[in-house]
Amino acid sequence: MRYIIIGAGAVGGTIGGRLFDSGREVVLVARGAHGRALRERGLRLELPDGTRELAVPVADGPEELTPRDDDVLVLAVKTQDTAGALEVWGGYGDRPAVVCAQNGVENERLALRRFRDVHAMCVWLPSGHLEPGVVQAPCAPLTGILHLGRYPSGADATTVRIAADLADSGFGAPVREEVMAWKYAKLLANLGNAVDAVWGGTGGDRAAELLDRAGAEGTAVLDAAGIAYIGEEERARERGDKLLVQPMKGAARGGGSSWQSLVRGTGSIETDYLNGEIVLLGRRVGVPTPVNEALQRLANVFARERRRPGELTDDERAALLGSLPEA
Numbered sequence: 001m002r003y004i005i006i007g008a009g010a011v012g013g014t015i016g017g018r019l020f021d022s023g024r025e026v027v028l029v030a031r032g033a034h035g036r037a038l039r040e041r042g043l044r045l046e047l048p049d050g051t052r053e054l055a056v057p058v059a060d061g062p063e064e065l066t067p068r069d070d071d072v073l074v075l076a077v078k079t080q081d082t083a084g085a086l087e088v089w090g091g092y093g094d095r096p097a098v099v100c101a102q103n104g105v106e107n108e109r110l111a112l113r114r115f116r117d118v119h120a121m122c123v124w125l126p127s128g129h130l131e132p133g134v135v136q137a138p139c140a141p142l143t144g145i146l147h148l149g150r151y152p153s154g155a156d157a158t159t160v161r162i163a164a165d166l167a168d169s170g171f172g173a174p175v176r177e178e179v180m181a182w183k184y185a186k187l188l189a190n191l192g193n194a195v196d197a198v199w200g201g202t203g204g205d206r207a208a209e210l211l212d213r214a215g216a217e218g219t220a221v222l223d224a225a226g227i228a229y230i231g232e233e234e235r236a237r238e239r240g241d242k243l244l245v246q247p248m249k250g251a252a253r254g255g256g257s258s259w260q261s262l263v264r265g266t267g268s269i270e271t272d273y274l275n276g277e278i279v280l281l282g283r284r285v286g287v288p289t290p291v292n293e294a295l296q297r298l299a300n301v302f303a304r305e306r307r308r309p310g311e312l313t314d315d316e317r318a319a320l321l322g323s324l325p326e327a
């Protein structure tokens, strides 16, 4: 199989780099400073057991590639960029398999409009990309856990082959027939990304309250909407001691993916598809979601104004805390 990684940032770069390092054929799709660094110096993949300098082929877009029957398009751009990526790649070849290696639950729906063979990946892969050409993944003994299934459910020979390649490359890669139940569970965990981003990781008890409340709104909404998700106990058991963050020399202080979007100053953030997904579903089923709404609003202001994590004004902090229910 040839893995074409669309969006070679933290998650895409780690998956692509690991697959390449284990002998698989990989093309990284990246533009701008990151794309230039990858072309000039290769991918620098920093792992707990050492750094790999990987000369992975790089492409700007589909015009540089000749479609093949064994192509797998791995979508690893942030959800707000998926529609744009599909505009570019939507006409690529007859029927490549598409894997959505992204947070949120919207990407698979978008991909299925363009491609018939869509697979969903629930990505547990703490990783960082703050510098062009460099990606860090600090976990061991596994680099990440990537649950994989066909969208909307089931699994086929392609799912199993991709999972086997991933398992051989340092990831846990369970095949899940009900993969979206794993992705909805991950969505609940990702409601904390906005807290991490706007509070800057120094929130203490009040940030913990926001986290708890955002999660409680999330489960209330999914329950009311009748959407299945894997419970916290099973999720934790799955990760267990397989995904331990290791001390890494020279590693930048990390935050989640939304935190990193603010640090990179990209001007956009994924929150509309994380907290915003819960807000949308809550409006559909009549469940109020004030904390997720407040987080969504503020995260978008931070991204638009290119603020750093934690640069909250006193008024904004008060408004955010005001969204919490009375104790």
Ligand SMILES: CC(C)(CO)C(=O)C(=O)O
Pocket (backbone or CB within 6 Å): 103, 123, 124, 125, 126, 127, 189, 190, 193, 255, 256, 257, 258
């Ligand atoms: C929780 C984590 C780090 C794991 O992949 C993540 O999903 C994110 O930062 O968005």
